Amino acid sequence: MTGLAVxxxxxxxxxxxxLAAVLRPGDIIALHGDLGAGKTTFARALIGVLGWPGEVPSPTYTLVQSYDPPDVRLSVWHVDLYRLDSSDDADALGLFETSAVLIIEWPERLGSRLPADALRLAIAGSGDAVRHLTWAAPPAWEGRWPPLLPT
Ligand SMILES: Nc1ncnc2c1ncn2[C@@H]1O[C@H](COP(=O)(O)OP(=O)(O)O)[C@@H](O)[C@H]1O
Ligand SMILES: [Mg+2]
Structure with a gap:
């Protein structure tokens, strides 16, 4: 994994x-990181940039919160699997059938069922500490990730 300090x-x-600028239908973003790392904050920023004008609640209890055009540029599901008991329960959520962009907190819950072409981002750090963002970008993300960042 490569990465940077944020x-x-x-x-x-x-x-x-x-990231929002390069998203396509069917993309999967796996957001790794401990409680308080900033996964929901990241998802919130992304969904806001896609155009969502309202609040972005943490899907802690609903597990899935979906956002659809015309409010957003493309359909996106914000997913929090912390409370998912078994990776089999992911089927009931429809995660493997939708063409919406998936932003998944606690993707570890999917075990080996996390699709191989998911962009995996990991945020380390919590509280007031500087965050470290690392990633694993499979071939589907070539030319899209990592982004050219201002230095
Ligand atoms: N890069 C950052 N630097 C400093 N604080 C951050 C950063 N990203 C998020 N935070 C703060 O850390 C907390 C992260 O909470 P949250 O996004 O709910 O975490 P998670 O979903 O990973 O449990 C928020 O209070 C947010 O304001
Ligand atoms: Mg969260």
């Missing part, structure tokens, strides 16, 4: 905006 929440939001 000093502020605003800088992380800028990275989410870069």
């Amino acid at each position: 000093a502020t929440e605003a800088a992380m939001a800028a990275i989410a905006a870069r």
Whole structure:
């Protein structure tokens, strides 16, 4: 994995905006990181850049929160699998059937069922600490990730 240090929440939001710009239907973003790392904050920034004008609640209990055009540029599901008991339960959520972009918190819950072409982002750090963002970008993301970031 390669990565970079992200000093502020605003800088992380800028990275989410870069990602939003290259998204296509069917893309899967696996967001790894401990509680408080900033997964929901990242998803919120991304969904906002896609055009969503309202609040983006954490899908802790609903597990899936979907956003659809015309409010957003393309359909996106914000998913939090923390409370998923078994990877089999993911079928009931329809995760493997939709062509919506999936932003998945706690993707570990899917085990080996996480599709191989998912872009895997990991955020380390919590509280006021600088975050470290690392990633594994499969071939489907070539030319799209990593983004060219301002230095
Ligand atoms: N890059 C960052 N630098 C500093 N603080 C951050 C950063 N990203 C997020 N935060 C803060 O850390 C907390 C992360 O919470 P949240 O996004 O709910 O985490 P998670 O979904 O990973 O449990 C929020 O209070 C947010 O303001
Ligand atoms: Mg969260």
